[in-house]
Amino acid sequence: MKAYLGIDIGSISTKGVIIDEKKEIIAHSYLWTEGNPIGAVKNVVRELKDQLPPQTQVVAVGTTGSARKLIGTVLGAQIVKNEITAHAVGTMSRVPGVRTILEIGGQDSKIILLNNGIVTDYAMNTICAAGTGSFLMSQAKRLGLAIEELGEMALKSKNPTRIAARCTVFAESDLVHKAQIGHKKEDIVAGICNAVVNNYLNNVGKGKRISAPTVFQGGVSKNVGVVRAFEEILGHEVYVDDFGHLMGCLGVAVLAKNSKKESPFNFNIQEINFVTKGKECDVCPNNCEIIYIYRNDELLDSWGNRCERGTS
């Protein structure tokens, strides 16, 4: 049986799926990236291999996420795609009529609008990572909570604290202040969830028409508090898929399947030693940061330089 591997290497977590020819998920994995994309991918691939039914051969690989290029080279991927296209394709394969995709990840957030299965508009957060998962993470830590507890705790609140949503720095000082004057913890947590949603709608969703069916995904969609905040503010139901965190890698697996380019994928990458080396080119003051990637001491690829000089 033929199968297709898709991997989404984000800043915070690395996700992988293997799909069969009917685009059904037959193996999936979700691990922290922990600043080591190659190591994380090795672990994800090992977990996927253990779930794989016998007699299955992975024939195409796709990568997406911020480390897509690096991992694409490591795995010899047929398809290396940006997150927006990957998420749109992945979500459409699960929820065919979807009109709006809200996505909040660890470092970035995006909105994708679709009409009749076509992406018609999208936006990503620009310079700043306010209102993303890393903000929730640091605030959970400040309140002495595990990130997984935030959602349930927010649901307990009857009277969410008002927290400035414009900017993370303002939100944080607001939060500290509110905690010190005696607001309840669950109210503050619910306030943070509202702040994330308001920030998202102001900065990413600005002026865009959000119509149902709406799907919410990315790591933050696991937080039921944020889901409830979205539903209250948008005034319609927000659908969260159990596999919501896997849409990027699912999408790129579908794209790998559609690419019709096939070559058997070898799961032995565990044993191969991949090393990356960074070097600042000193040919001109531009000092391009060049990345070299080696497989068992053999140079696979290099990138980062703006001109041909200094590649050697």
Next chain:
Amino acid sequence: MQYKISFPHMGKYHVPIKILMEKLVGSYGVVSPAPPMTKRTIELGTKHSPEFVCIPFKYNLGNFIEALENGANVLFHTSGDCRMGFYNEVQEQILRDMGYDFKLCILETNSRNRSLRDFHNMFKALNPRLTYAKTISAIALVIRIIFAMDKTEEYVRKNIGFEKNPGELEKIEKNFLADIANATFFQVGKIYKKYMSQLQAVPLDKPQNCMKIGVVGELYVLMEPFSNYFIEKELAKFGIEVTRYINVSYLLFSPKHKIPHLLKEADGFVTYEIGADGTDSVAKSVFFAKNGYDGIIHLKPFGCTPEVNSIPIVQRVSDSYGIPVLYFSFDSQTSETGVKTRLEAFYDMIQMKRGA
């Protein structure tokens, strides 16, 4: 004492500006543009700038510092219609505080304040032998060169994504710039024709209905490729025809850049002038939407007030005509990955739309 004259970069315009200065200053000075833009330029600029100023300020200041390090003692700068109009004074103060000694001259770009006498007198102070005749002939020559340059650049921009042998157009353009630097007024036309026909002879592989994108926004980040992460080159790699109206000949001399014309072109989306080039961004977005373009890319420095004001209106154009718009805000980040991701997704989206 001989003057050592320098000025900041913007795209390829150091070529005609250098000619202008050399003609006007004569033997009283040597002219060399600021050293080419590198990461060091923007690092220096950012380090010595106030945090909240827009990115053109930081690039200009970096250029000035590098020019002064190379021994420049006369710096030229331009005015501007937004807060950029005050930038030269702030920059002068910063550079003096850093301990540099120099003379700063301002080239007035706003047609309402432009005066031949002021311009002449500014150079007369450097070159006592300068006559009005010389000033006028230098201006005429340089305007002609700028028009020729902008036209060749426009041709290259539209076609560079479709070259059969990549790199040919850029090579010809480079030779053209080298040749035009030594031209007299009457030679400009001949040189332009020669290189234009060379450019047109470059074999292209351009489909009739290729993807077309228009770029609008703030003038500096549009015209200085270093500041926009070479966005036009990236677009060309996808096989996209890129159209941009903003260039120096358009900004300084085109009747189509006048407000009454722009308001007409904006077709009801704006009633009053937005300020600086904001009106232009709206007017050209309407133009692109009406003329079958597949998408619009709007560029601005982070915090650019006129362009921030134009964005909601450009968004309304986008909604009315169903034309997608991609917005970029540039500051001194160093990662190109974000820009590339968004461009790739924009391309994919348009491709999907066209396929449907």
